[in-house]
Amino acid sequence: MNSSYRVIQSTGKWYKVSGPDGQVIESRLPGIFRLNKKEVTNPVAVGDYVELEIGEDGTGSITEIKVRENYVPRQATHGRRGEQILVANIDKAWVVQSVRQPKINAGFIDRFLVTCEAYEVHAGIIFNKTDLAKNNDLSLIQEFTDLYEQLGYDVLTTSIEDITSVKKLSEQLSGKTSVFIGPSGVGKTSLLNAVEPGLGLKVGDISARTNKGKHTTTYAQLVPLQNGGFIVDTPGIREFGVVNIPKSELSLFFPEMREPREHCKFYNCTHFHEPGCGVSDAYEQGEIDADRYSSYLNILESLD
Ligand SMILES: Nc1nc2c(ncn2[C@@H]2O[C@H](COP(=O)(O)OP(=O)(O)OP(=O)(O)O)[C@@H](O)[C@H]2O)c(=O)[nH]1
Ligand SMILES: [Mg+2]
Ligand SMILES: [Zn+2]
Numbered sequence: 001m002n003s004s005y006r007v008i009q010s011t012g013k014w015y016k017v018s019g020p021d022g023q024v025i026e027s028r029l030p031g032i033f034r035l036n037k038k039e040v041t042n043p044v045a046v047g048d049y050v051e052l053e054i055g056e057d058g059t060g061s062i063t064e065i066k067v068r069e070n071y072v073p074r075q076a077t078h079g080r081r082g083e084q085i086l087v088a089n090i091d092k093a094w095v096v097q098s099v100r101q102p103k104i105n106a107g108f109i110d111r112f113l114v115t116c117e118a119y120e121v122h123a124g125i126i127f128n129k130t131d132l133a134k135n136n137d138l139s140l141i142q143e144f145t146d147l148y149e150q151l152g153y154d155v156l157t158t159s160i161e162d163i164t165s166v167k168k169l170s171e172q173l174s175g176k177t178s179v180f181i182g183p184s185g186v187g188k189t190s191l192l193n194a195v196e197p198g199l200g201l202k203v204g205d206i207s208a209r210t211n212k213g214k215h216t217t218t219y220a221q222l223v224p225l226q227n228g229g230f231i232v233d234t235p236g237i238r239e240f241g242v243v244n245i246p247k248s249e250l251s252l253f254f255p256e257m258r259e260p261r262e263h264c265k266f267y268n269c270t271h272f273h274e275p276g277c278g279v280s281d282a283y284e285q286g287e288i289d290a291d292r293y294s295s296y297l298n299i300l301e302s303l304d
Contacts, residue, residue: 046221073119109125185213213236216236257279
């Protein structure tokens with residue numbers, strides 16, 4: 001990237017921007033950027049490269065947002081329209097889930113993967129808290145691992161108590177800009193603390209009542225790693241809604257549907273109720289996983 005200023009934290013009002021000498025400059029975004037981008041709830045995201053004008057008081061004013069190499073969006077929440085940009089300019093996005101407390105949400109994983117396919121972001125999956133696995137949990141994780149690896153995604157199983165797994169994760173992060181995205185309480189910040197012991201970032205309890213996290217991390221932040229690379233820790237999100245994908249294109253972002261969809265009778269087939277559908281045929285032949293097909297139908301319904 002051709003700019004030496006990068007947004008490392010955003011609170012909505014102020015942005016922390018790292019400069020060429022590693023200094024951190026508290027910066028503001030002039031209102032004009034907000035007017036231009038009504039379909040986006042946050043015009044600047046963590047990971048963005050920007051140009052700055054630095055004032056006499058040492059604070060910055062963002063004058064330009066560099067064109068993004070890629071970004072991860074989700075459907076805006078709280079009744080707002082458009083998309084929220086979770087992070088920009090990344091080499092790898094990891095969806096983090098935990099085996100228990102909270103339990104794995106396969107729908108979340110598939111919505112995340114579809115978004116990464118559509119927005120050209122390399123994606124991987126982390127199943128954390130393997131130390132909490134009971135009964136059938138381990139075979140379930142193995143099934144998920146086989147399924148998603150076959151589709152071409154990297155899958156890691158981790159526990160902050162298992163040093164070997166933390167090392168493997170650390171190797172995957174080295175030299176890249178990566179991001180952890182997932183529900184609250186799955187251990188995103190704990191994994192980062194385990195990979196980089198000096199950080200001491202705040203982690204939170206799990207609610208005994210709901211088995212979910214308590215939204216401990218409140219702002220996305222980009223953290224430099226000792227052995228090269230950056231990781232963006234993000235606040236836990238309840239929902240990961242898919243945005244801006246036309247219904248007729250959704251199946252392009254399911255790798256296992258790309259070949260079968262070539263056999264559909266109608267060029268604009270949505271693989272739901274149409275006759276002569278190659279995807280439905282593949283599903284009936286057992287060539288497409290039932291949960292993945294049901295994720296497909298759920299996402300299809302959510303798009304307009
Ligand atoms: N048993 C076990 N607990 C873990 C593991 N990783 C994290 N935890 C615990 O899970 C709880 C939540 O961890 P956090 O790191 O705060 O989770 P988070 O995903 O960052 O949550 P938010 O910041 O709210 O999005 C803490 O009590 C951690 O100690 C793990 O591998 N095994
Ligand atoms: Mg956290
Ligand atoms: Zn079809």
